[in-house]
Amino acid sequence: MTAEIIAIGTELLTPFRQDTNSLYLTEKLNQLGIEVGYKTVVGDRLEDLISVARIALERAQLVIFMGGLGPTEDDLTREAVAEALNLPLRRDPDIVAALYARFASRRMKMPENNAKQGDIITGAIPLENAKGTAPGQWLEGSVGNLNKVIILLPGPPHELRPMFDVHCFERLRARFTDSRQYIATRLLKVAMMAESECDARVAPIYKKHPQVETTILGGGGEVQLHLRATAASQQKAEELVENLAEKLEEELDDFVFSSGGESLEQIAQYYLEMRGATIAVAESCTGGLLGERLTSVSGSSRSFLGGAIVYSNHLKTAFAGVPSQVIAQHGAVSREVAVAMAEGIRVKCKATLGVGITGVAGPTGGSEEKPVGLVYHALADGKKTEVVKRDFPGDRDRIRWYASQQALDMVRRKLM
Amino acid sequence: MTAEIIAIGTELLTPFRQDTNSLYLTEKLNQLGIEVGYKTVVGDRLEDLISVARIALERAQLVIFMGGLGPTEDDLTREAVAEALNLPLRRDPDIVAALYARFASRRMKMPENNAKQGDIITGAIPLENAKGTAPGQWLEGSVGNLNKVIILLPGPPHELRPMFDVHCFERLRARFTDSRQYIATRLLKVAMMAESECDARVAPIYKKHPQVETTILGGGGEVQLHLRATAASQQKAEELVENLAEKLEEELDDFVFSSGGESLEQIAQYYLEMRGATIAVAESCTGGLLGERLTSVSGSSRSFLGGAIVYSNHLKTAFAGVPSQVIAQHGAVSREVAVAMAEGIRVKCKATLGVGITGVAGPTGGSEEKPVGLVYHALADGKKTEVVKRDFPGDRDRIRWYASQQALDMVRRKLM
Numbered sequence: 001m002t003a004e005i006i007a008i009g010t011e012l013l014t015p016f017r018q019d020t021n022s023l024y025l026t027e028k029l030n031q032l033g034i035e036v037g038y039k040t041v042v043g044d045r046l047e048d049l050i051s052v053a054r055i056a057l058e059r060a061q062l063v064i065f066m067g068g069l070g071p072t073e074d075d076l077t078r079e080a081v082a083e084a085l086n087l088p089l090r091r092d093p094d095i096v097a098a099l100y101a102r103f104a105s106r107r108m109k110m111p112e113n114n115a116k117q118g119d120i121i122t123g124a125i126p127l128e129n130a131k132g133t134a135p136g137q138w139l140e141g142s143v144g145n146l147n148k149v150i151i152l153l154p155g156p157p158h159e160l161r162p163m164f165d166v167h168c169f170e171r172l173r174a175r176f177t178d179s180r181q182y183i184a185t186r187l188l189k190v191a192m193m194a195e196s197e198c199d200a201r202v203a204p205i206y207k208k209h210p211q212v213e214t215t216i217l218g219g220g221g222e223v224q225l226h227l228r229a230t231a232a233s234q235q236k237a238e239e240l241v242e243n244l245a246e247k248l249e250e251e252l253d254d255f256v257f258s259s260g261g262e263s264l265e266q267i268a269q270y271y272l273e274m275r276g277a278t279i280a281v282a283e284s285c286t287g288g289l290l291g292e293r294l295t296s297v298s299g300s301s302r303s304f305l306g307g308a309i310v311y312s313n314h315l316k317t318a319f320a321g322v323p324s325q326v327i328a329q330h331g332a333v334s335r336e337v338a339v340a341m342a343e344g345i346r347v348k349c350k351a352t353l354g355v356g357i358t359g360v361a362g363p364t365g366g367s368e369e370k371p372v373g374l375v376y377h378a379l380a381d382g383k384k385t386e387v388v389k390r391d392f393p394g395d396r397d398r399i400r401w402y403a404s405q406q407a408l409d410m411v412r413r414k415l416m
Numbered sequence: 417m418t419a420e421i422i423a424i425g426t427e428l429l430t431p432f433r434q435d436t437n438s439l440y441l442t443e444k445l446n447q448l449g450i451e452v453g454y455k456t457v458v459g460d461r462l463e464d465l466i467s468v469a470r471i472a473l474e475r476a477q478l479v480i481f482m483g484g485l486g487p488t489e490d491d492l493t494r495e496a497v498a499e500a501l502n503l504p505l506r507r508d509p510d511i512v513a514a515l516y517a518r519f520a521s522r523r524m525k526m527p528e529n530n531a532k533q534g535d536i537i538t539g540a541i542p543l544e545n546a547k548g549t550a551p552g553q554w555l556e557g558s559v560g561n562l563n564k565v566i567i568l569l570p571g572p573p574h575e576l577r578p579m580f581d582v583h584c585f586e587r588l589r590a591r592f593t594d595s596r597q598y599i600a601t602r603l604l605k606v607a608m609m610a611e612s613e614c615d616a617r618v619a620p621i622y623k624k625h626p627q628v629e630t631t632i633l634g635g636g637g638e639v640q641l642h643l644r645a646t647a648a649s650q651q652k653a654e655e656l657v658e659n660l661a662e663k664l665e666e667e668l669d670d671f672v673f674s675s676g677g678e679s680l681e682q683i684a685q686y687y688l689e690m691r692g693a694t695i696a697v698a699e700s701c702t703g704g705l706l707g708e709r710l711t712s713v714s715g716s717s718r719s720f721l722g723g724a725i726v727y728s729n730h731l732k733t734a735f736a737g738v739p740s741q742v743i744a745q746h747g748a749v750s751r752e753v754a755v756a757m758a759e760g761i762r763v764k765c766k767a768t769l770g771v772g773i774t775g776v777a778g779p780t781g782g783s784e785e786k787p788v789g790l791v792y793h794a795l796a797d798g799k800k801t802e803v804v805k806r807d808f809p810g811d812r813d814r815i816r817w818y819a820s821q822q823a824l825d826m827v828r829r830k831l832m
């Protein structure tokens with residue numbers, strides 16, 4: 001059972017854009033026991049598309065096309081797949097009517113070219129696009145003597161993902177059910193530990209579990225341990241990953257912040273709610289990133305009150321109550337200012353916890369004493385204030401990300 | 417002149433790893449006037465590799481294989497390409513001797529399997545690997561009646577890049593010198609316009625310029641127009657894109673915010689500095705995202721003073737000076753509160769410009785009167801305050817992103 005994933009779009013053949021949808025789809029397909037055998041990227045030229053479709057239909061049992069379903073002249077996936085399969089397109093009146101209605105509801109006139117999004121390959125089932133205009137398509141049919149499943153999905157990730165999850169995942173499970181392979185996966189996430197250190201600690205353990213495939217990935221202040229087992233029953237597969245996961249969690253202890261796929265901000269918000277705590281932030285070098293991450297979690301208003309972005313020294317004093325003589329004496333990037341920011345914002349916002357971050361994100365502004373990458377993180381709870389000083393590697397983006405990661409991890413550990 | 421780039425390795429067909437070498441190679445190839453027509457990812461199975469190699473040799477004039485050159489059982493690229501070309505491998509005694517010497521210099525005995533890294537396709541030139549053991553290969557030859565160039569490169573980026581730069585770039589230039597193709601590109605970025613509307617406006621123009629390839633990409637409140645022309649001289653190619661770019665800019669007028677690749681936040685910061693203006697933000701539903709974007713630009717402290725994340729009503733009053741009766745009368749998500757936030761934060765931070773954003777990011781918290789996606793954006797300059805009300809589609813992330821995009825665009829238009 002081999003799948004091929006085809007990403008369509010001339011922009012994906014430039015140095016600027018890259019297909020990332022295939023990673024998402026691969027994860028889902030693997031959950032169904034379907035392996036990806038080939039990935040292809042091709043541009044918008046009709047002949048190229050047709051030829052790529054023919055090759056894929058020859059060598060894979062499941063072919064997923066991504067992109068090229070929009071209303072523009074460049075969107076030729078429907079035409080190409082229909083041609084490769086020798087099937088005509090039909091214009092679906094319901095889809096076209098829905099397109100007109102969608103534009104009308106926004107008091108806009110639909111441009112004529114939009115109607116081609118209603119072109120469906122004969123025999124295909126249209127897949128509703130909850131997040132955009134272009135429907136997807138699901139088609140089962142014989143190519144030569146072989147039964148194939150062909151799926152057309154839109155390119156934008158926020159359209160592709162829900163469409164695949166809602167309309168394709170269970171259909172694929174039903175369609176390929178006789179393969180009787182059960183797969184269990186587990187993802188352990190580890191905060192603020194180097195990948196090599198993590199691997200050195202866990203390798204002796206997972207090597208004793210060869211039935212579980214273990215992949216270690218690091219980056220951005222987080223290490224992920226992906227576990228995966230295949231067995232003749234779901235229960236057996238779950239047992240295999242569970243058994244290894246327990247031993248890994250024992251070894252890594254409280255460095256593991258999630259075993260259910262949650263992000264660090266979700267875990268921090270989870271603990272805040274569980275403890276009935278509120279939080280406020282005072283950010284300098286992260287410029288709003290910590291607030292943005294905390295509020296990216298739905299329902300965060302129950303625990304996140306707000307805070308201040310205090311780039312200028314004036315605002316460190318005005319919003320976070322940092323005494324100006326502390327800044328004058330120790331400099332804006334200092335342990336003392338971080339502490340005063342955390343304590344000050346906590347009081348101003350009447351929050352249970354206050355966070356202060358100040359550092360040098362670079363690329364300019366560093367000095368011998370306070371180099372680029374130096375960041376102080378403080379967490380105040382009204383009784384005591386802890387401070388963590390770090391020297392982060394990397395560029396501006398990475399330093400800011402690490403700093404937000406460190407602060408979230410301090411919140412998690414505080415409430416754990 | 418079409419190139420195909422083939423990435424080899426089963427790990428590249430998992431959800432966790434992705435080929436990024438091809439972006440690097442594409443940039444270099446484009447500099448030589450060589451277009452990438454196809455990218456393929458394939459696993460380590462010999463039959464799959466041979467088949468992929470045959471297809472590529474059929475449809476491309478330049479085929480670059482990446483990976484599968486190491487000493488392990490899985491490393492089968494040499495064998496597969498030799499088989500696809502019907503050429504025998506020969507073991508190069510100089511390379512094998514150098515491999516032995518390399519191990520000996522580290523006082524290690526070379527494992528037997530390492531010798532296969534000396535297998536060279538008959539007629540190929542070995543390419544020295546300055547950063548690892550596996551040499552690359554360069555082969556020119558006829559496939560059918562056509563002359564092809566075939567390159568085998570190692571997979572690790574730190575080995576591949578210098579090998580390509582040192583041993584392949586100039587060879588490719590010399591090899592394809594008679595085609596004398598020069599390429600010019602231009603990227604126009606458009607803010608807050610739907611992709612289909614943008615296409616409807618520019619298609620009649622770019623269709624009159626068939627010598628320029630135009631690709632339209634939309635998403636996240638931004639449409640990108642990628643222009644690209646090939647000509648017999650660099651000057652001619654530049655003229656072609658310049659000519660079309662001018663006409664497109666004329667049509668789209670001030671919706672075009674960048675023609676040099678800059679992001680909207682970079683442009684906003686650019687105008688702020690140019691005007692000697694400072695800015696402060698008061699964010700509710702965006703939770704820090706606008707501040708984060710403005711401060712992602714290096715040097716932003718020259719114009720960005722800071723601001724407040726005012727999730728709670730208490731903080732809207734405390735930090736942004738919004739009178740509590742305005743919140744009581746109109747609700748936290750209202751035109752009046754957005755205006756008061758922008759004006760209040762401007763005064764509190766002593767900035768030239770103040771921005772206020774308040775809205776319903778969802779997924780919960782919406783009502784019939786104030787649905788999810790409703791966002792008010794206000795920009796105050798001390799004389800007048802403008803407000804833009806928008807109903808954004810999409811999920812929490814997208815609504816927040818659109819809102820930050822809208823606010824940045826208002827800043828840009830104000831200072832333009």
